[in-house]
Amino acid sequence: xxxxxxxxxxxxxxxxxxxxxxxxxxxxxxxxxxxxxxxxxxxxxxxxxxxxxxxxxxxxxxxxxxxxxxxxxxxxxxxxxxxxxxxxxxxxxxxxxxxxxxxxxxxxxxxxxxxxxxxxxxxxxxxxxxxxxxxxxxxxxxxxxxxxxxxxxxxxxxxxxxxxxxxxxxxxxxxxxxxxxxxxxxxxxxxxxxxxxxxxxxxxxxxxxxxxxxxxxxxxxxxxxxx
Amino acid sequence: xxxxxxxxxxxxxxxxxxxxxxxxxxxxxxxxxxxxxxxxxxxxxxxxxxxxxxxxxxxxxxxxxxxxxxxxxxxxxxxxxxxxxxxxxxxxxxxxxxxxxxxxxxxxxxxxxxxxxxxxxxxxxxxxxxxxxxxxxxxxxxxxxxxxxxxxxxxxxxxxxxxxxxxxxxxxxxxxxxxxxxxxxxxxxxxxxxxxxxxxxxxxxxxxxxxxxxxxxxxxxxxxxxx
DNA sequence: GTCCGTTTCAAACACCTGTTGCAAACGATA
DNA sequence: TATCGTTTGCAACAGGTGTTTGAAACGGAC
Numbered sequence: 001x002x003x004x005x006x007x008x009x010x011x012x013x014x015x016x017x018x019x020x021x022x023x024x025x026x027x028x029x030x031x032x033x034x035x036x037x038x039x040x041x042x043x044x045x046x047x048x049x050x051x052x053x054x055x056x057x058x059x060x061x062x063x064x065x066x067x068x069x070x071x072x073x074x075x076x077x078x079x080x081x082x083x084x085x086x087x088x089x090x091x092x093x094x095x096x097x098x099x100x101x102x103x104x105x106x107x108x109x110x111x112x113x114x115x116x117x118x119x120x121x122x123x124x125x126x127x128x129x130x131x132x133x134x135x136x137x138x139x140x141x142x143x144x145x146x147x148x149x150x151x152x153x154x155x156x157x158x159x160x161x162x163x164x165x166x167x168x169x170x171x172x173x174x175x176x177x178x179x180x181x182x183x184x185x186x187x188x189x190x191x192x193x194x195x196x197x198x199x200x201x202x203x204x205x206x207x208x209x210x211x212x213x214x215x216x217x218x219x220x221x222x223x224x225x226x227x
Numbered sequence: 228x229x230x231x232x233x234x235x236x237x238x239x240x241x242x243x244x245x246x247x248x249x250x251x252x253x254x255x256x257x258x259x260x261x262x263x264x265x266x267x268x269x270x271x272x273x274x275x276x277x278x279x280x281x282x283x284x285x286x287x288x289x290x291x292x293x294x295x296x297x298x299x300x301x302x303x304x305x306x307x308x309x310x311x312x313x314x315x316x317x318x319x320x321x322x323x324x325x326x327x328x329x330x331x332x333x334x335x336x337x338x339x340x341x342x343x344x345x346x347x348x349x350x351x352x353x354x355x356x357x358x359x360x361x362x363x364x365x366x367x368x369x370x371x372x373x374x375x376x377x378x379x380x381x382x383x384x385x386x387x388x389x390x391x392x393x394x395x396x397x398x399x400x401x402x403x404x405x406x407x408x409x410x411x412x413x414x415x416x417x418x419x420x421x422x423x424x425x426x427x428x429x430x431x432x433x434x435x436x437x438x439x440x441x442x443x444x445x446x447x448x449x450x451x452x453x454x
Numbered sequence: 455g456t457c458c459g460t461t462t463c464a465a466a467c468a469c470c471t472g473t474t475g476c477a478a479a480c481g482a483t484a
Numbered sequence: 485t486a487t488c489g490t491t492t493g494c495a496a497c498a499g500g501t502g503t504t505t506g507a508a509a510c511g512g513a514c
C-alpha cells in the first residue's frame with residue numbers, strides 16, 4: 001500500500017535512489033543481450049545484487065521496468081551525444097561531413113555500449129517504448145540531417161531529398177546493424193580493418209561524389225590509390 | 228523409442244510429411260512475429276491444427292524446430308530468388324544495376340513475406356541458425372556483388388571496394404530494416420510514396436554518380452527536376 | 455481380420471515465469 | 485531511545501512454459 005517513490009521530482013544528478021539506478025543498469029545489460037522476452041527478472045535482480053521484489057517495488061512490473069530502462073538508456077545516449085560541437089556556422093557541406101562523422105562515431109564507440117545495443121534492438125523490433133525513443137533520440141538527428149540537406153540541395157524535390165538522407169543514414173547504419181553478418185562473410189580481420197576513420201572517409205567521399213560535390217573532396221575513383 | 232522420421236532422404240518435392248510441413252509453416256509465422264523466446268509451442272501447434280506432442284515427435288524440441296524452420300524458410304527464399312535473370316553476359320555496370328534492382332525487389336515483395344521477416348530477424352540477432360543462413364543465402368549474393376565490383380573497379384584496393392559494396396547494400400537494406408522508424412519519423416504517406424521503382428532508380432543513380440559512372444546515367448543534381 | 459510401424463491425442467509432468475504478502479531491517483527525526 | 489515512513493528479504497503463489505508419457509487411432513502388408 002506504500003507506493004514506489006515518485007522519481008519525476010527528484011534532483012536529477014543526485015545519487016538518490018541508487019538502488020533504482022542499479023536496477024536500471026542491470027536491466028539495461030540483460031535486456032540488451034536477451035531482449036524483453038528472453039530476460040528474466042531474477043537474472044536482472046541477481047545482477048543488481050537485489051531481491052526479486054525490488055522490481056515490483058520500484059517499477060511495478062517487468063514491462064514498466066523495461067520502458068523505464070529504454071528511456072533511461074536513450075536519455076543517457078542523448079546526453080552523451082549532446083555536447084558535440086556546434087557546426088551551425090559552417091557551410092552545409094561541412095555540416096554534412098560532420099554529421100556523417102558524428103553519427104559513425106556515436107555508433108562505433110558509444111559512451112555506454114549496452115545502451116546503444118538496447119536502442120538498436122528497440123529500433124529493429126518496435127515495442128511500446130519505441131515511440132519515445134524515436135521522438136526524443138532519433139528525430140532530432142533526422143531533423144538535423146534534413147536541415148543540412150535542405151540547405152545543400154535546395155532545388156531537389158522533397159521525395160528525392162528524403163531518399164538521399166536515407167542513403168546517407170543507410171550507409172552509416174550498415175556497419176552497426178550488419179557487423180555480425182559481415183564478419184561471418186569476410187572474416188574478422190577484414191571487417192576490423194575498416195576503422196572508424198576509414199569508414200568515415202569512405203562514406204563522406206561516396207556521398208559527396210554522388211551529390212556532385214566532388215569538387216570539395218576527391219572522388220572515389222579519380223584518386224585510385226586513395227586509402 | 229520410435230525416432231522421428233528422417234527427412235534427409237525424402238523426395239524433396241513430394242507431399243510426404245505434410246504435417247511436418249504444416250508445423251514448419253506455422254512455426255515460421257509465429258517465430259517471425261514473436262521471435263524464439265516470445266513464441267510458444269502451443270501457439271505454433273494450434274496454428275498448425277496439431278497437438279503439442281507433434282513438435283517433440285517431429286523435431287525433438289523447440290530449438291531444433293526453430294533451426295529447421297529457419298533453414299526451411301531460407302531454402303524457400305533461395306529457391307524463389309534463384310530463377311532470377313542471368314546477366315552474366317552484360318557489362319558490369321548493367322549487372323550492378325540489375326543487382327540493386329533485384330535486391331530491392333526481393334526484399335520489397337518476397338514470395339513468402341514471413342520467410343523474409345524471419346530471415347531478417349535472424350540476421351539482426353544472430354542465433355545458432357544464423358551461420359547456415361549466411362553461408363547458403365547471403366554469401367552467394369555477396370559474392371555476386373563483389374564479382375561485379377571487382378570487374379567494375381579493378382584498380383581499387385580491396386578494402387575500399389569492400390566499403391563500396393557495403394554502401395550499396397547498406398542503402399538497400401535501410402528500407403527493409405528501418406521502415407518502421409522512417410514511418411514514425413516522416414509518416415506513412417511519405418514513406419509509402421517511396422515506391423520500389425523510385426527507390427531503385429535513386430539508389431542506382433546515387434551509386435553510379437558516387438563511382439564516377441554518371442556518364443551512363445544522369446547525375447542526381449544535374450537533372451534537378453528528375454523524379 | 456491380424457499384425458505392425460507410424461502418427462496423433464489427452465493428460466500430466468517438472469520447471470520456470472512474473473508477481474505478491476508479510477515480516478524484518480533500515481534511516482532519519484524527535 | 486522510540487517512532488515513523490521507507491526499503492529490503494524470504495517465501496510462496498498462480499499461471500504458463502517446454503517436455504514427456506502411455507494409450508488410442510491410423511494405414512498398409514500379409
